[in-house]
Amino acid sequence: MSSRIIEWLRALERATRPEHPDLTAALARRWEELPEGVRTPNQMLGRRTAGCEGTQGVFPACNLACTPCYHSREANRVRVDGGHTVAEVDAQMRLARELHGPSQHAQLIGGEVTLLGPEAHAAALEAMIRHGRKPMSMSHGDFDYDYLEALALDPRTGRPRFRHLSFAGHFDSTMHGRHGIRRVRSESELNPHRRRFCEMFERLRREHGITSYLAHSMTVTPRNLDQVADVIRDCRDYGFRMFTFQPAAYLGNPSRWKEKYRAFGDEDVWREVERGAGGRLHWRALQFGDPRCNRTAYGGYLGGRYWPLLDEDDPRELRMRDSFIAAFGGGLDKDGPPSVLALRCARAIAREPRLLPRAVGFTGRLLGRMGAPTALARGRPRPVTFAMHSFMDARVVRPAWEALERGDVAEEPEARAAQERLRACMYGMAHPEEGRMVPACVQHSVLDPEQNARLAELLPRRDGAA
Numbered sequence: 001m002s003s004r005i006i007e008w009l010r011a012l013e014r015a016t017r018p019e020h021p022d023l024t025a026a027l028a029r030r031w032e033e034l035p036e037g038v039r040t041p042n043q044m045l046g047r048r049t050a051g052c053e054g055t056q057g058v059f060p061a062c063n064l065a066c067t068p069c070y071h072s073r074e075a076n077r078v079r080v081d082g083g084h085t086v087a088e089v090d091a092q093m094r095l096a097r098e099l100h101g102p103s104q105h106a107q108l109i110g111g112e113v114t115l116l117g118p119e120a121h122a123a124a125l126e127a128m129i130r131h132g133r134k135p136m137s138m139s140h141g142d143f144d145y146d147y148l149e150a151l152a153l154d155p156r157t158g159r160p161r162f163r164h165l166s167f168a169g170h171f172d173s174t175m176h177g178r179h180g181i182r183r184v185r186s187e188s189e190l191n192p193h194r195r196r197f198c199e200m201f202e203r204l205r206r207e208h209g210i211t212s213y214l215a216h217s218m219t220v221t222p223r224n225l226d227q228v229a230d231v232i233r234d235c236r237d238y239g240f241r242m243f244t245f246q247p248a249a250y251l252g253n254p255s256r257w258k259e260k261y262r263a264f265g266d267e268d269v270w271r272e273v274e275r276g277a278g279g280r281l282h283w284r285a286l287q288f289g290d291p292r293c294n295r296t297a298y299g300g301y302l303g304g305r306y307w308p309l310l311d312e313d314d315p316r317e318l319r320m321r322d323s324f325i326a327a328f329g330g331g332l333d334k335d336g337p338p339s340v341l342a343l344r345c346a347r348a349i350a351r352e353p354r355l356l357p358r359a360v361g362f363t364g365r366l367l368g369r370m371g372a373p374t375a376l377a378r379g380r381p382r383p384v385t386f387a388m389h390s391f392m393d394a395r396v397v398r399p400a401w402e403a404l405e406r407g408d409v410a411e412e413p414e415a416r417a418a419q420e421r422l423r424a425c426m427y428g429m430a431h432p433e434e435g436r437m438v439p440a441c442v443q444h445s446v447l448d449p450e451q452n453a454r455l456a457e458l459l460p461r462r463d464g465a466a
Contacts, residue, residue, distance in 0.1 A: 012343075015336065015340055016340055016343035016344050016347055017331070017344070017347065018327065018328050018329060018331040018332070018344050018345075018347055018348035018351070019328065019329040019330050019331035020101060020102050020103070020330075020331070022101040022102060023050070023100075023101035023102055023103065023329075023330045023331070024101075024329065024330075025101065026050045026099065026100050026101035027046050027047060027048075027049075027050055027101070027329065027330050028046075029050075030045060030046040030050045030051065030100075031045075031046030031047065032046075033046075033423065034046055034423065034424055035420045035423050035424055037420065038287070038289065038290055038291075038420075038424045040287060041318070041322065042284060042285060042286055042287045042312075042318075042321070043287050043288075044286055044287060044288050044325075045287075045288055045289050045424065045426055047325055047329065047330070048325060048329070048330050049104065049105075049288070049330060050099075050100035050101055050104055050330070051100060051104070051289075051425070051426050051427065051428055051437070052104070052105050052106070052107065052426055052427045052428075053093075053096045053100065053104060053105070053106040053107065053133065053427075053428060053429070053430065053437070054106065054107040054109045054138075054427060054428070054429050054440060054443075055088070055089055055092055055106070055107065055108055055109055055110060055124075055429065055430075056092070056110070056429040056430075056431075056438075056443050056447075056448075056451070057088060057110070057451050057452075057455060058084070058085045058088045058089055058092075058108075058110045058124070059078075059080045059081075059085050059110040059111050059112070059113065059115060059116055060072075060074075060075035060076075060078050060110050060111045060448075060452050060455065061075055061076045061078055061079070061080050061110075061111040061112070061115060062075065062076065062111035062112040062115070062140070063112055063115060063142075063177065064112070064140050064142065064175050064176065064177040064178060065175070065176045065177050065256075066174050066175045066176070066219070066256065067174050067176075067256045067257075067258045067259075068174065068219065068221075068248050068249070068250075068251075068252060068253070068256050068257055068258070068261070069252050069253040069256045070249075070251055070252035070253075070391070070444050071111060071252050071253060071444065071448060071452075072252060072253060072444075072448040072449040072452050073253045073254075073255060073449075074448075074449055074452035074453050074455075074456055075111055075253075075448070075452050076111075076461075077452070077453075077456035077460070077461060078452055078455040078456050078459050078460075078461070079459040079460060079461050079462060080111075080115045080116060081459050082116055082117055082119070082120025082123070083120075084458075084459060085110075085116060085120055085124055086120060086123045086124050086127060089108070089124045089127050089128060090127040090130075090131075091432045092429070092430040092431075092432060093106065093127060093128050093130075093131035093133055093430070094131055094432070095430040095431075095432045095435065095437075096131065096133065096430045096437070097131040097132050097133070099430070099436070099437055100437075101132075101330070102132035103132055103134065103330070103333050104132070104133060104134065105133070105134045105136065106128055106133035106134065106135050106136070107135070107136050107137075107138050107168070108121075108124055108125060108128065108135055108136065108137045108138060109138040112139060112140055113137045113138055113139050114139050114142075114143040114147060118147060118150035118151040119150075119155070121137070121151050122151055122161060122162075125137070125162070125165075126161075134166070135166065136166035136167065136168055136213070136215070137165070137166065137167050137168070138167075138168045138170070138217075139167060139168065139169055139170070140169070140170050140171070140175060140178070141167075141169030141170065141171060141193065141194075141197040142178050142179055142193075144200075145200045145203060145204075148200050148201070148204060149204065149208075151165075152165060152204055152208065152210050153208065160208050160209065160210050162210060163210065163211070164210065164211045164212065164213070165201070165204075165210060165211075165212045165213075166212065166213040166214075166215075167201070167212065167213075167214055167215070168214075168215040168216075168217050168242075168244075169194070169197045169214065169215070169216060169217065170217040170218070170219075171190050171193060171194050171197075171216065171217075171218060172187065172190070172218040172219050172220075172224060173185070173186060173187050173189075173190065173223070173224050173227075174219050174221060174223075174224070174248075178190075178193065180193070181193065186227065187224055187227040187230065187231050188227070188230065188234065191234050191235060194216065194235050194238060194240075195235070195238050197214070198214060198238040198239035198240065199239075201214060201239065202239060213241050213242075214239055214240050214241055214242075215240065215241065215242035215243075215244060216231075216235065216240040216242065216243045216244070217244050217245075217246070218231065218243075218244070218245050218246070219245075219246050219247075219248050220245050220246065220247050220248060220269050221248045221259050221261060222259055222260060222261070222263045222264060223259060225264055225268060225269065225272060226272070228245060228269065228272035228273060228275075228276060229272045229273070229275040229276030230276065231243075231276065232273065232276025232277055232386075233276050233278075236276075236277075236301065236384060240384070241383060241384060241385065242384070242385040242386075242387065243273070243384070243385070243386050243387070244386075244387040244388070244389060245269055245273060245387070245388045245389075246388070246389050246390070246391065247261070247264070247265075247266060247269050247388070247390050247391075248261040249261065249390070249391040249392060249393050250393040250394060250395065251391060251392070251393060251394040251397070251441065251444045251445045252394075252444050252445075252448070266292075266295075266388065266390055269388055270283075270295060270388060273386055273388065277297075277299075277306050277386055278304070278305075278306045279299075279306035279307075279308070280308070281295075281297035281299070281308065281386055282297055282299075282308040282309075282310055282311060282312040282313075283295040283296055283297040283312075283386075284312045285297075285298075285308075285309075285310035285311070285312040285317065285318070285321065286298065286310065286321070288426045289421075289424045289425060289426030289427075290420065290421045290424040290425075290426075292390065292417070292421055293389065293390055293391075293421055293424070293425070293426065294387070294388070294389055294390075294426055295387060295388045296385065296386075296387045297385065297386045297387070298310070298383070298385050299383070299384065299385070299386075300381050300382050300383040300384045301381070301382045301384060302370045302371060302372075302375045302376070302378075302379060302380075302381045302382070303371075303375060303378055303379055305370070305371050305375065307366070307369040307370045307371075307381070308369060309366070311365070311369070314365070316358070316361060316362070316365070317362065317365070319354075319358055320355075320358040320359065320361070320362040323352050323354050323355040323358050323359075324355060324359075326351070326352040326355075327348040327349060327351060327352035327355045328348045331344065331348065332344070332345075332348070389427070391440070391441055391444070392418055392421065392441045392445075393445075394444075394445035394446075396414060396415065396418045397418060397422070397441045397442060397445040397446065398445055398446050399415055400415045400416075400418035400419045400422060401422060401439075401442045401445075401446055403415065403419065404419055404422060404423070421441075422439045422441065422442065425439035425440065425441070427439070427440045428440065429443045
């Protein structure tokens with residue numbers, strides 16, 4: 001057999017593996033790093049994903065004022081500079097690829113992403129894709145269609161430079177300075193802005209064939225807790241594929257801590273999310289990191305009926321979950337020709353043959369939860385994910401992190417719990433100069449103030465604003 005054929009066969013074998021070998025190694029490392037208490041059968045971190053990623057120090061400034069603000073008070077002293085952003089994103093995503101393997105989700109985040117010019121924004125997304133990331137731009141949504149079109153299209157040819165865009169729009173009544181509504185009295189007043197955000201992306205699909213994944217993000221405080229359910233009910237048909245809620249925490253800019261954010265707990269928020277969703281959310285079926293930090297419930301709607309993807313109380317559903325992970329691990333990417341994807345699936349099923357019969361039973365139960373077969377005749381299922389991300393207060397994070405850096409295990413219960421949560425963090429930022437990922441709570445609580453002060457010297461605002 002010729003060397004050329006042998007090399008082709010080797011390349012085919014690598015391309016049709018259910019899981020890329022670099023990802024296999026990254027998942028194994030992440031699993032070993034997790035605290036024993038979160039190595040549970042439903043844990044996806046270290047088995048399905050190596051973790052979500054976010055950029056840091058790339059464009060910290062924002063043109064809205066929010067209470068609370070998770071970024072340091074120095075953030076708006078830094079000039080938004082496209083060259084700096086693209087170079088930093090490239091370096092950070094290169095390290096993320098090295099540590100987390102390919103095909104991981106990464107957020108282009110800092111201050112407000114649309115303060116970048118469309119070309120710099122596009123170049124940053126292209127750098128993320130080049131390093132095997134699945135990028136999502138994080139925005140307050142206060143931009144126009146001309147900006148979106150300029151981002152999506154190649155200015156030389158007028159043709160799409162992206163087949164697909166992912167955006168998260170953050171809308172809530174703690175934000176001030178949005179065009180057309182400078183001061184917000186209730187969440188419902190923002191619904192026209194939420195709808196307009198989704199309509200821009202629908203127009204982009206209609207005019208240029210560029211698809212999108214849209215997430216809705218919202219900070220929850222005592223002032224808007226009782227409006228969470230209404231936001232979901234009012235906006236779930238707009239086009240958002242995810243609704244994510246962040247209970248306010250005391251981190252970032254202390255001058256914007258205006259309320260008693262700890263007047264309620266995670267259960268209070270989740271109860272309102274379920275009330276708005278219109279059904280029980282089975283978040284324990286799939287866990288990402290520490291349950292004190294993250295809850296994620298996959299499901300959707302068929303007509304007005306909510307259906308969960310997995311029933312966490314049914315052992316058959318959990319066996320299906322376990323077989324899927326055993327077969328595919330972190331794989332099942334849709335990239336590649338259909339023949340390659342088919343071979344990946346075949347190899348996955350071969351290593352976990354119980355998946356097929358379990359998948360058949362699961363499909364029947366899922367259709368039943370949707371109300372099939374009669375409901376399917378009236379429309380198509382729409383997947384919608386609900387999530388909650390609970391950040392820790394800076395006063396807890398700093399001593400816990402400093403102890404971890406020394407290799408110490410905290411004796412005080414609150415600090416020890418914080419250490420466990422940091423070790424199980426699902427959302428990290430790459431620091432190429434140190435060769436490691438840092439938890440987002442640490443980034444905002446410990447690192448941002450000094451980092452943004454240095455950036456203000458490197459990239460001072462030209463208008464002299466502080």
